[in-house]
Amino acid sequence: MSASFTKSTARNIFYGGAVFFFLLFVALTLDTVQALPKRDNRANLTEQVARGKKLWEVNNCIGCHTLLGEGAYFAPELGNVYQRRGPEFIKAWIKAQPTGAPGRRQMPNFHLNDAELDDLVAFLKYSSEINTNNWPPNIEG
């Protein structure tokens, strides 16, 4: 690099750039947080949904599935599973695991009772109604 471009110039660009863009990021975040009520389906964020989210977390569902495209890529996307399969199928499926089909990917049985299954389905329904800018591209997720 040219000698007229000194280390202290480089350092100033670093500190100035970091501070400026972090502040810009914070400003965009504030704007996002204000815009979210119209997008994040919080009107339907009930106690039941919150219980469902807890079940989603303590059973580490994200360790195999994706939710809004984030997670592991071993098992289907569940952000739109409510539309793809419907509530009854989801509950029956979870209860029927593992399939034990030889050589097939296996989902553990998480021993959820009927109330818990309803909570989990409520969480998946709530998740499916978040405005995701039309993602995923189709029903298969």
Added chain:
Amino acid sequence: MTSSAMATARSASVSAAANDPLTNVQLKYRSQAVAKPYFVAAIGLFVGQIVFGLIMGLQYVIGDFLFPAIPFNVARMVHTNLLIVWLLFGFMGAGYFLIPEESERELHSPKLALLTFWVFLVAGALTIVGYLAVPYATLAQMTGNDLLPTMGREFLEQPTITKIGIVLVALSFLFNLSMTVLKGRKTSISMVMMLGLWGLAIFFLFSFYNPDNLVLDKYFWWWVVHLWVEGVWELIMGAMLAFVLVKVTGIDREIIEKWLYVIIAMTLISGIIGTGHHYFWIGAPAYWQVWGSVFSALEPIPFFMMTLFAFNVVNKRRREHPNKAAVLWALGTGVMAFLGAGVWGFLHTLAPVNYLTHGTQITASHGHMAFYGAYAMVVMTMISYTMPLMRGREANSNAAQVVEMWSFWLMTVAMVFITLFLTAAGILQVWMQRMGDTPLSFMATQDKIAFFYWLRELSGVVFFIGLLLYIVSFFVRGNERASA
């Protein structure tokens, strides 16, 4: 005495000296030796990470492999958490070695550093045992997740008490290093290293924020994950690379530090707003598609500069350092970080592309090469440079270096193939599952791309062989250079 017997005797006295930090002439400051257990632990955990990677790779094609003993989600959690923990051990070891040397004084408290090591190792081991021994929901209950629920989110699966432990370990580490820096010489390399490490600790605090609102949860989850790997970790990486390059090339520090500032300036200028490439489809406003695409498209620039930087200073080197392996790792991390993080990141970062590739094997391919190229390799660069010094010699024997370089090539080429096979799988997955008039279901698609998962697994086996060879290289003897 024959000359070979003399060489043996000399070599024996060298290794005896190496075991005693008091007489190790290679270390400028005795307390730098606390880095050694950190690096040993890092390599051990790295082996565990790859074993579980191989298990998962097999589960991709033989779905019921090791079920129900180790379900996929458990193997994945162990694989990714071990990665994070061994890299943290690597960064900490690097910090304990680098900061005293840059500050030109002994570490504030070597005893605290050793205590911290054992606390971190035991806490990490207990967490992994917990993942493997009991169902995750039981672990959550046992560790009081209800009091402050933070578990069950990707990469942040650790029980809340483990997370608190990580914060305490980080504070102890940062206290120790900060006291050392404050009392000593302040260099650009040590400042950048400290800024990166403090940033790491500060952004980890967002892992304790877990609102019921899924969009807010995801939005701030990325403040840990993205602002780590595409933000402050790059500062740590840059500082480590700069430190090693100063040592092995003999190039004027002013030049190297200027490069370092330019690189990390570009990192944060592109990477902070670049967080937006994760906000396209999780409920955040659509304007993130513009902000995220534009700024994350700039993220390859700092990685490309890292490659230029490494090759430039090595080409213009003013000395021939006997540790060729360390130079190879330093050059390799520049190239592989650019390919994995830069090129493979750019591949799917623009919103119209990401709409189709989001959450597919394309993401997995990028994740593998980026983590290996940027972070695994920079830690191995640091280990390669410092371990011989801590063992009382300027560089390992030629024989040992040859084995180490073989391990470099095996692991690196295997990772290129893992990435290519996952990319192929990802392209086909996108094509079959998301494009066209009659999209296949997720599982039907997975069956059709199984061939590529087999090829990935084979590449993984080669990677593992490379890793074993890497460990072997530490035990290869030969005529070691005791001094410059």
